[in-house]
Amino acid sequence: MRIDRKDIEEHNEGLRAKHERAFNFIAEDIANLEDVIAKLEKFQIAIPSWALGTGGTRFGRFSGKGEPGNLEQKIEDVGLLHALNQSSGAISLHIPWDIPQDAEKIKELAASYGLAFDAVNSNTFQDQPGQEHSYKFGSLQHVDPKVRRQAIQHNIEVIKHGIALGSKALTVWLADGSSFPGQLNFREAFQNTLESLKEIYAHLPEDWKLFVEYKAFEPNFYSTTIADWGQSLLLANKLGDKAYTLVDLGHHLPNANIEQIVSLLLMEGKLAGFHFNDSKYADDDLTAGSVKPYQLFLIFNELVDGMDARGIDHATGLGWMIDASHNLKDPLVDLLQSVDAIKIAYAQALLVDRTALKEAQQRNDVVAAQEILQHAYRTDVRAIVAEARLRRGAALNPVALFNELDVRNKLVEERGAQSVATGL
Numbered sequence: 001m002r003i004d005r006k007d008i009e010e011h012n013e014g015l016r017a018k019h020e021r022a023f024n025f026i027a028e029d030i031a032n033l034e035d036v037i038a039k040l041e042k043f044q045i046a047i048p049s050w051a052l053g054t055g056g057t058r059f060g061r062f063s064g065k066g067e068p069g070n071l072e073q074k075i076e077d078v079g080l081l082h083a084l085n086q087s088s089g090a091i092s093l094h095i096p097w098d099i100p101q102d103a104e105k106i107k108e109l110a111a112s113y114g115l116a117f118d119a120v121n122s123n124t125f126q127d128q129p130g131q132e133h134s135y136k137f138g139s140l141q142h143v144d145p146k147v148r149r150q151a152i153q154h155n156i157e158v159i160k161h162g163i164a165l166g167s168k169a170l171t172v173w174l175a176d177g178s179s180f181p182g183q184l185n186f187r188e189a190f191q192n193t194l195e196s197l198k199e200i201y202a203h204l205p206e207d208w209k210l211f212v213e214y215k216a217f218e219p220n221f222y223s224t225t226i227a228d229w230g231q232s233l234l235l236a237n238k239l240g241d242k243a244y245t246l247v248d249l250g251h252h253l254p255n256a257n258i259e260q261i262v263s264l265l266l267m268e269g270k271l272a273g274f275h276f277n278d279s280k281y282a283d284d285d286l287t288a289g290s291v292k293p294y295q296l297f298l299i300f301n302e303l304v305d306g307m308d309a310r311g312i313d314h315a316t317g318l319g320w321m322i323d324a325s326h327n328l329k330d331p332l333v334d335l336l337q338s339v340d341a342i343k344i345a346y347a348q349a350l351l352v353d354r355t356a357l358k359e360a361q362q363r364n365d366v367v368a369a370q371e372i373l374q375h376a377y378r379t380d381v382r383a384i385v386a387e388a389r390l391r392r393g394a395a396l397n398p399v400a401l402f403n404e405l406d407v408r409n410k411l412v413e414e415r416g417a418q419s420v421a422t423g424l
């Protein structure tokens with residue numbers, strides 16, 4: 001299914017008067033309004049190929065209907081999102097769940113929806129059919145060099161698929177670790193991981209980046225071999241200039257100050273980018289901004305400040321991606337909500353009066369500093385984000401249009417009710 005431009009225009013026409021009232025109301029008070037809108041128009045958030053189906057928990061999976069059954073349909077789904085919001089212009093592939101059989105054809109299909117290929121993701125956290133060695137006790141960290149060799153080869157294969165598609169980064173997330181004290185020698189596990197990553201790094205093209213993702217716990221419960229930003233940064237620094245630390249919002253222990261982590265990684269020039277999601281307790285993979293929107297704003301506040309300090313282009317300098325799972329909502333609607341929440345937090349961060357904040361910090365004016373941040377956070381920027389969408393030819397209200405056009409039922413008609421997406 002493709003969304004007709006006329007449907008978008010008709011939808012926007014119906015909402016135009018209301019939108020203009022809301023937009024004009026907020027526009028009057030924002031000095032850098034045009035700059036904010038221009039930045040919002042450019043800002044794209046990649047969609048992972050594994051987030052288009054219904055996910056599950058450890059206890060079960062309640063499949064949705066009309067899920068994309070192959071890579072072509074996954075690209076179609078991201079194309080639908082992008083048509084609705086003009087903010088999801090890239091797809092991030094997971095190998096081996098989404099191996100392109102004909103890279104050129106897949107590239108053409110993606111381009112027809114205005115999509116590029118974001119980072120490619122390797123998978124050594126589960127065994128694949130026919131695989132010689134098991135990853136039950138780890139992959140790049142494994143005590144057996146034959147297992148490490150297999151995992152390294154897999155990552156090299158993933159890079160090859162990425163090159164064929166025009167990706168520019170490899171994301172490595174490892175489930176490696178241990179579930180019981182004494183199971184693992186920490187130093188050996190780290191050294192094995194480093195040596196394995198060095199071999200993978202050696203296969204990166206010149207203009208590629210290696211994103212080293214960390215996670216505090218799960219699936220292992222006692223130790224994770226790349227458990228936090230310090231361990232990831234240690235690896236990235238040892239690997240070289242093309243290696244960076246990737247922050248996934250759900251991969252921290254409760255109450256971690258993620259905005260501070262981001263700030264320092266940016267300062268060091270080692271922040272790869274983001275996997276957005278939200279959580280209450282652990283790696284809950286919930287809709288971005290649904291539980292802790294103020295935290296999301298504070299993170300963007302540091303991102304904007306840090307990117308501007310280093311002259312980094314907001315839209316292209318870092319990797320922006322959603323990494324979430326949807327077990328209750330329609331995945332496509334959930335993704336639209338996440339992208340909107342991310343852009344709202346970004347817009348609010350662009351409104352922060354940085355000169356005044358700096359001055360407040362210099363005179364230890366704690367009250368003024370809080371006022372400045374909360375003034376930006378409490379500004380209702382939804383009409384500004386909608387205006388940016390409107391100017392790009394997207395829908396004023398993507399979720400509403402998704403429902404108006406009955407997109408899910410049309411996908412069920414095309415694909416059948418039983419179609420299930422590959423993934424977790």
Ligand SMILES: [Mn+2]
Nearest residue numbers: 213248275323
């Ligand atoms: Mn992630």
